[in-house]
Amino acid sequence: MKIKFILFIFITIWLALLVRVFLLSVESNSYYEKLSYDNTIKIEQIAPVRGEIVDVNNKPIAINELGFKIQLAPHLGLKKNSQTFESEIDILIKLLPKLDKEKIIKNYKKVDSYYNHNFIDIVEFVSYEEIMPVYSILNLRENINIVSSPKRLYPYKEVGAHIIGYVSRANKSDIEEDKLQELIGYTGKTGIEKNYNTYLQGLPGKREIKVNANNQEIEELSNKEAQEDRKLILNIDIELQKYISSLFENKSGAVIVMGVNGAILSASSFPEYDLNTFVSGISQDVWDHLSTSLEKPFTNKLIHGLYPPGSTIKTGLGLLYITSPDMGYFSVNCTASMPLGKRVFRCWKKDGHGHVGINRAIRESCDDFFYKGSIQLGIKKLSEGLIRYGLGQKTGVDLPNEFVGTVPSREWKRKKYNMPWYIGETVNTSIGQGDFLVTPMQMAQFTALMAIGKLPRPYFANKIGDAVIEPEFQDIFDENELKKLPIIQKAMYEVCNVPSGTAMQYLSSRVKIAGKTGTAQVVGILQDIKNRELEHEMEYYTRSHAWFTSYGPYSDPQYVVLAMVEHGGHGGAAAGKIVSDIYNKLLEMGYIKQ
Secondary structure: OHHHHHHHHHHHHHHHHHHHHHHHHHHOHHHHHHHHHHHHEEEEEEOOOOOOEEOOOOOEEEEEEOEEEEEEOOOOOOHHHHHHHHHHHHHHHHHOOOOOHHHHHHHHHHHOOOOOOOOEEEEEEEEHHHHHHHHHHHHOOOOEEEEEOOEEEOOOOOOOHHHHOOEEEOOHHHHHHOOHHHHHOEEEOOHHHHHOHHHHHOEOEEEEEEEOOOOOEEEEEEEEOOEOOOOEEEOOOHHHHHHHHHHOOOOOEEEEEEEOOOEEEEEEEEOOOOHHHHOOOOOHHHHHHHHHOOOOOOOOOOOOOOEOOHHHHHHHHHHHHHOOOOOOOOOEEEOOEEEEOOEEEEOOOOOOOEEEOHHHHHHOOOHHHHHHHHHHHOHHHHHHHHHHOOOOOOOOOOOOOOOOOEOOOHHHHHHHHOOOOOHHHHHHHHOOOOOOEEOHHHHHHHHHHHHHOOEEOOEOEEEEOOEEOOOOEEOOOOHHHHHHHHHHHHHHHHHHHOOOOOOHHHOOOOOOOEEEEEEEOOOOOOOOOOOOOOHHHOOHHHOOEEEEEEEEOOOOOOEEEEEEEOOOOOHHHHHHHHHHHHHHHHHHOOOOOO
């Protein structure tokens, strides 16, 4: 029995040993094969080259400047290699004296460690012209690696800065959002560059290589090319953009030139700034100057500037009046003032306009007409109608983080301030004042609605790859509104073409246009002041914002041209010449044919 037991134990142990040998020699083979493969095969991702942005005529707006980055072998910072490290740095500085030695050393030591076996980036960018005379010398040094590394360049510098946007170094949050940013190193931060970043940056390539124990390349096993150089074509005409920038010298505000189908030919926020300063990192002095400027050059006023619209909204409000079943052929007797409770609401014309109907109310911008009409229409219908016309909501333009503005209402005030609504606020809203705020992009879209009876989506991109961007419209108006829209259009024509129109005396356009001026107050006027101070006599930052929005030609609407001059005073006086010059330029460039 003992012999049998001992024999059983002996056989069991041998079976266990055989099973273990089998597992080590056969089953574990795949595991150790993979481990061996990982130790000898290296996967390198290839960063794609960012696509160019060009204008409608294929002129480059954002391109890549040819250049190189310099890398240094790892572990040279260790004590035993310190002489080699210093020698390599000294050679670099001797050959490229413009390099910052302290910055190079800092960049290297920040990344160098026992665990890092990859070459370390020590210089982000050296231009082609600088490196070519010394390229062959540097390339022969085994500790130095020269890698192609293009840098973003904006040939037109500040022109169109807010719509084009810029690229800059990817930060931690950028990398968390998109792991590809860690490989590329740069990402679109604002404007078109940000909105179309995924398309422009492309997709990485992949290179599989065999390396030895010293991490030296022995053989290339496969190479998948990156998807790169994706061109983005815009509707923008950069020559028109340059011309408009020259018109706005020493002024702040915004200009939009948009097809009535929504295609944006030019759009500018002023003042502008040189985009190239942000690519490699902006200096503290330049940053301080731009960030503290009262003109707010960093703000994209096209979609982030919120302004009272003033009288520019009277066209849409007038259409609501004449299509309301309760108002019929609404008219008023303007006596220049309208008492309401303890307040008096005054018309801009101190002697009053007398008898006023819809046509004259828009042509001469009679405030009293809109005061009294708003009381009859009520804030609910007023605010709901204007929101339906595109205000107080995003236009859908292809720029990031568009603001929605504010069309005041009872519900809005209760939600924001938990306070009741007063009828005086309805009156203020009717002339685009009070809490009423819009962006210039919203007003351009609103003007296109008045021109063609449809609400277009504004858009900058003309072609993305092989895909042509088609216009998009919303049918906003009902049958009655479409029927009566010509009344509003005729009144807008008279604003620009009849002697009593608020814009006519300031226009010199060779194109027959229709439009609406607006003077949006930025400070309140005390009740006991009857003779208002003239705009040009006021302190600059207390002057009203000047609006002039238009479409043309009147008989065949093709383009919307909008100008908003911050603290410009009267809309027609401050913006009329700018708008006229733009229409004349459109005629000269062949966009409008007469």
